[in-house]
Amino acid sequence: MLERLVRMLVKEFIQVLRNPRMRAVLFVMPVAQVIIIGYAVSTDVRHVPMAVYDLDRTPASRDLISWFEGSGCFDVVRRIASEAEIREVLDTGEAKAVLRLNRGFAETLAGAGSARAQFLLDGSDSNTASVALSYAANLSADFNRSILAQRFSRTAGVRLEAEPVGLVSRAWFNANLDSRHYFVPGVLAMLVAVITVILSSMSIVREREIGTMEQIMVTPIGRLEFILGKTIPFAVIGFVDVALIALITVFWFRVPMLGFPPILFLGTALYLLSTLGVGLFISTVSATQQQAMMTAFFFMLPAFMLSGFVYPIANMPLVVQALTYLNPLRYYLVIIRGVFLKGLGLQVLWPQMLALTLLGSAMLLLAAGRFRKTMS
Amino acid sequence: MDTIRTLALTRRFGEQVALDQLTLSVAEGEIFGLVGPDGAGKTTTMRLLTGILAPSSGEAWVDGLHVVREAEPIKERIGYMSQRFGLYPDLTVLENLDFYADLYEVPTSGRGARVDRLLAFSNLAPFKRRLAGNLSGGMKQKLGLACALVHTPRVLFLDEPTNGVDPVSRRDFWRILYQLQQERVTIFVSTAYLDEAERCNRIGLLHQGRLLACDTVDGVKGLLEGTLLEVRCDTPRRAAGILRSADLGRVALFGDRIHVLAGDPDRGRTAIEGALRAEGISCHSLAAIEPTLEDVFTSTLPGGDA
Numbered sequence: 001m002l003e004r005l006v007r008m009l010v011k012e013f014i015q016v017l018r019n020p021r022m023r024a025v026l027f028v029m030p031v032a033q034v035i036i037i038g039y040a041v042s043t044d045v046r047h048v049p050m051a052v053y054d055l056d057r058t059p060a061s062r063d064l065i066s067w068f069e070g071s072g073c074f075d076v077v078r079r080i081a082s083e084a085e086i087r088e089v090l091d092t093g094e095a096k097a098v099l100r101l102n103r104g105f106a107e108t109l110a111g112a113g114s115a116r117a118q119f120l121l122d123g124s125d126s127n128t129a130s131v132a133l134s135y136a137a138n139l140s141a142d143f144n145r146s147i148l149a150q151r152f153s154r155t156a157g158v159r160l161e162a163e164p165v166g167l168v169s170r171a172w173f174n175a176n177l178d179s180r181h182y183f184v185p186g187v188l189a190m191l192v193a194v195i196t197v198i199l200s201s202m203s204i205v206r207e208r209e210i211g212t213m214e215q216i217m218v219t220p221i222g223r224l225e226f227i228l229g230k231t232i233p234f235a236v237i238g239f240v241d242v243a244l245i246a247l248i249t250v251f252w253f254r255v256p257m258l259g260f261p262p263i264l265f266l267g268t269a270l271y272l273l274s275t276l277g278v279g280l281f282i283s284t285v286s287a288t289q290q291q292a293m294m295t296a297f298f299f300m301l302p303a304f305m306l307s308g309f310v311y312p313i314a315n316m317p318l319v320v321q322a323l324t325y326l327n328p329l330r331y332y333l334v335i336i337r338g339v340f341l342k343g344l345g346l347q348v349l350w351p352q353m354l355a356l357t358l359l360g361s362a363m364l365l366l367a368a369g370r371f372r373k374t375m376s
Numbered sequence: 377m378d379t380i381r382t383l384a385l386t387r388r389f390g391e392q393v394a395l396d397q398l399t400l401s402v403a404e405g406e407i408f409g410l411v412g413p414d415g416a417g418k419t420t421t422m423r424l425l426t427g428i429l430a431p432s433s434g435e436a437w438v439d440g441l442h443v444v445r446e447a448e449p450i451k452e453r454i455g456y457m458s459q460r461f462g463l464y465p466d467l468t469v470l471e472n473l474d475f476y477a478d479l480y481e482v483p484t485s486g487r488g489a490r491v492d493r494l495l496a497f498s499n500l501a502p503f504k505r506r507l508a509g510n511l512s513g514g515m516k517q518k519l520g521l522a523c524a525l526v527h528t529p530r531v532l533f534l535d536e537p538t539n540g541v542d543p544v545s546r547r548d549f550w551r552i553l554y555q556l557q558q559e560r561v562t563i564f565v566s567t568a569y570l571d572e573a574e575r576c577n578r579i580g581l582l583h584q585g586r587l588l589a590c591d592t593v594d595g596v597k598g599l600l601e602g603t604l605l606e607v608r609c610d611t612p613r614r615a616a617g618i619l620r621s622a623d624l625g626r627v628a629l630f631g632d633r634i635h636v637l638a639g640d641p642d643r644g645r646t647a648i649e650g651a652l653r654a655e656g657i658s659c660h661s662l663a664a665i666e667p668t669l670e671d672v673f674t675s676t677l678p679g680g681d682a
Contacts, residue, residue, distance in 0.1 A: 007478035015466050215462030215523075217428040219479040220451045374447075375429050 004221055008229025016233060026237055027244070030191045034245045037187045038253050043179045045131040048073060051095035053080040058106035064117065067143050068099060073135040086120060096122045097132055109147065173341045181255050185336040186309045188245045189329055192268070193275050196238045197300065200279025201292040203230045204371065209289055217373050227368050231276050238272045239265070249340070258343030267335035267349070270356035274328035277363025284370040303329050331355045377440065379404045379531055379562040380425065385434035387420050394420040396585040397434065402564060402578070407557055409576030410566040411669070417585040418566035419459055422535045425564065426456045439530050452480070455524030459535040461516050465509025469500055469519055472508050473526060480527035494522040497552060514545025521552065532556065534565040538572060550575055570669040579669075581676065588676055597667050600675060603641040604667045607634040607648060608660040615657050622651040628674045635665075637675055 016022055050068065054061050068074045077095055080086060089095040100118040108115040119136050121129045174181045207213040216226065246264065250257045278299060286292035305311065306320060307329035313321055324330050331352040338344035338352075346353065380402040387395045395417040402408040410418050423429035425438055427447035436443045441450045463472045473491050482490065495501040498518040503511065508519060517537055524532060534553075538546045550572075553563055565576065573579050573593070580590040589596050602625065609615050616629040619636060624647050626637040638644025641664050652659055 003481065004479055007475060011464070011467065011471070011475050014471065015464065018466055210465070211458065211460035211462050212464055213462075214423075214428065214458045214460070215456070216479075218426045218451055218454065218456040219476065220448060220481070221479050373428070375423060 005225045005229055008221070008225060009232055012229060012233040016237070026195065027240070030195065030241045031244055031248060033191060034184065034187050034248055035252065038180065038184045038249075041179075041183045041187065043127065043131075043183075045128050045135070046073060047075045048097055048128070048132045048135075049077040049095045050074040050097045050099060051078040051080050051086070051089045052076050053083075053086060053098060053100040055103045056101050056105040060106035060109050061101045064101065064105075064140075064143055065099065068136075068139055071135065071139055073132070073139070090120065090122050093122070096125075096128065097136070112151075180253055181341060182337070184249045184253050184255050185340045186333055188242065188249060189271070189307075189332050189336055190304060190309065191245060192238050192242055192271070193303065193329060194300065195241060196234050196272055196275040197279045197282075198293065198296045199237070200231065200234050200276045201282035201286070201296040202289050203234070204280065204283040205286045205289055205292045208287075214375070217375070223368065223371055223373055226373075227280065227371060231280060231364075234276055234279070235269075235272050238275070239268065242268045255340055257340055259339035260343075260345060261339075263345060263349065264336060264339045266346075267332060267339070267353060267356070270353055270360055271328055271332040271335075273360025274356055274363055277360050277367055278328075280367035281363055281370065284367055303327055306330070308333055325355075326359070328356055328359050331359075377404070378402060379406075380408070380436075380438055380564060382425070382436040383434055385421075385424060385436050386432050387417075387424055387429065388432045393585050395424065398582075398585075398587055400580055400587060400590050402562060404562050405557060405560040406578060407553060407563045407565065407576045409573045409579040410564070410582055411568070411570065411573040411579050411673075412566075412582035413568060415584075416582040418568075418582060419535055420585075421582070422456070422458075422533050422564075422566060426454060426533055427451065452527070453529055454531045454533060455527070455529035456533040457517075457520045457524045457535060457537055459539065461520060463508050463516075463520060463523060466507060468505050468507055469495075469511070470504040472519065472523055476523040477526045482527050490526065490528075494525060497555065498522045499548070514541045514548070517541055517545070517549060518552075521549070525556070529561070531562045531564065534563065536566055536568065538567070538569070546572070570673060573669055581673070583676075589672075593669065596669065597672055600637065600667045600672050602637050602639045603644065603664050604671055605636045605638050605641065605644055605648065605662060606665045607636060607652075607662050608632065609634070609652060609657050610660075611657060615652055615655075618651055618655050618657070619648060622647070624648060624651070626675050628671065630670075635671055637671070 016026070052065050054065065065076065069076050074097065078085075078089060080089065080098070086098050086100070089098065098118075098120040100120065102116065102118075105115045105117070117140070119133075121133060123129045204213075207216065242265070246257075246261075249255045279296065282292050282295045282299070286295060306313070306316070306324045307327055308324070309329065313324050313330065316324070334352050335349050335356075338349055378401040380400075382398050382400055385395060385398040386393065398417075398421060410421060412418055420429065424431050425436055425443060427443050427450050430444060438450050439453050441453070443450060464475070467475065470491070473494065477487055477491065492501075495504055498521065500515060500519060500522065503515065508516065511519060521534070521537065524534075538549055541549065553565070556563065567573055576593065578590070578592050579596060581588040581596065589599055591599070607615070607619075612629060612632050612634055616627055616634050619634060620627045624636055624644060625639060628635045636644065636648060638647075645662060648662060649659055
């Protein structure tokens with residue numbers, strides 16, 4: 001039994017590793033992708049191009065504009081001279097935001113009134129727009145505070161020392177709210193899922209398609225031996241990829257690894273149980289490799305979208321939220337972010353580990369149950 | 377005791393009956409040929425007997441074991457070569473052999489000698505490091521046979537083993553089968569080639585899932601009632617048409633020869649000569665001949681007058 005399984009594994013490894021294109025797909029592509037995606041995927045909004053329509057042209061108006069410019073969040077790309085140009089810059093995308101200051105801005109400010117500044121945003125990219133808006137709100141609040149301090153000291157003759165309520169915020173686990181720290185471990189989960197689901201979904205159906213399955217069926221090999229022989233190689237490859245990507249994440253992208261790495265590997269093992277289970281299940285229900293590939297893609301897309309990788313699960317409708325409990329990616333993301341950024345251990349992550357174990361065993365058993373050593 | 381025995385073995389695919397009530401038996405050490413055109417049910421029979429397809433009804437035993445209830449133990453005792461090349465094209469000749477030796481748990485002691493012998497008699501020894509996908513058609517089939525023999529099976533099932541193989545390789549292949557027969561291996565082979573069927577000890581004629589005849593080659597030929605007359609003449613195609621319309625018996629055209637199945641040889645001879653002369657065709661030769669399987673086939677199969 002063991003000898004047969006070992007031989008099955010040897011055969012699978014020879015087949016996978018003999019093919020140069022396969023080697024590249026398995027080991028070069030994930031590394032290249034994590035590096036490219038690691039640089040590209042970022043929701044940090046910096047240097048938003050902004051146009052300024054300053055009708056006031058006073059020291060006070062210039063003061064507010066330089067306040068925006070100096071923040072690093074906005075770059076003034078153009079100074080506008082007419083109303084029509086506002087539309088133009090937003091239409092062409094030359095600027096994502098326009099700051100408009102009307103005549104009389106300085107005058108109102110010098111008195112006791114409230115001066116109005118208009119901030120126009122290109123809302124077609126809602127994510128960037130809302131981040132830019134919050135930057136703008138913070139900047140104007142800071143600006144107001146400095147004006148108030150001036151007024152107070154001018155009228156009362158003393159300096160304003162303290163604010164009534166001072167909010168001191170610190171983002172734990174990711175002090176600079178660096179989105180790369182958040183995303184790169186997620187990319188790891190995604191790449192490993194792509195590799196293991198697609199490869200295992202093609203594995204059994206490939207033998208059926210090229211005709212080797214019929215020859216295998218007449219040998220005394222057991223169903224379990226065959227299934228394990230088809231699964232274990234991809235599990236090993238999945239592990240190697242996780243190790244490679246984790247090393248790049250830590251040493252190249254400098255994402256902190258606060259937790260105990262073996263916890264990450266335990267989580268990975270349980271996660272691979274599910275992804276390989278899904279892949280094998282697809283392989284047993286598909287008639288051709290092409291069908292298997294399509295089905296795998298249909299599984300992947302919702303798995304990513306509904307995992308919490310990009311969009312928070314808490315924002316989803318309740319029905320969809322319930323569905324995400326069936327998504328292995330959901331649990332694995334919590335585990336990798338927990339281990340990388342929070343240094344969590346089993347005492348906190350055990351529910352996720354348990355969920356992955358249950359989900360993975362169920363999928364594998366379902367796939368194994370569907371596999372028969374006979375034709376129909 | 378019969379090595380292979382079937383009893384009203386039937387397999388349906390939906391409405392279609394692929395194999396209809398097949399009853400036959402094959403003795404130990406026999407080469408049995410299952411002969412029939414494409415779609416006759418040969419592959420279905422093979423798959424039923426090797427336990428990879430379940431019968432719709434009926435029973436079958438191979439080497440004393442039931443094909444459904446004892447499907448797994450049967451697998452230790454049989455070798456099977458599917459019609460399609462079923463080995464891994466991205467493994468070498470030796471790796472394929474080794475892989476199958478492991479699946480059948482061939483003991484490591486003495487395995488080297490076994491593999492060497494298989495390579496030697498299949499003439500594959502010089503190619504043992506070549507990828508199976510890069511072998512020629514004939515070599516692929518010999519490798520398939522070698523893999524099916526790696527565990528020294530008692531019964532060998534070969535599904536159209538020489539399909540698409542050149543005549544020289546085919547002769548090699550049959551030389552190997554005769555060697556195996558001397559070791560008392562029972563061989564169940566399917567073929568659509570009638571010259572190949574003549575090499576078997578006994579044959580079964582299968583058509584549209586039904587067994588039309590099952591006997592020795594001579595016995596099957598004896599099923600042909602009447603005498604077979606071979607006519608050689610000018611414009612054979614036209615002559616065949618004339619003879620067909622003259623209703624002298626079943627007429628079949630083989631290249632430049634016409635075979636006529638006559639009830640009575642002498643009367644048939646005169647009738648043929650008369651019919652051809654009336655149309656101005658002169659006969660070069662006209663003689664009674666031994667029927668071939670092809671004659672039996674064309675006369676037995678419905679609508680089979682080629």
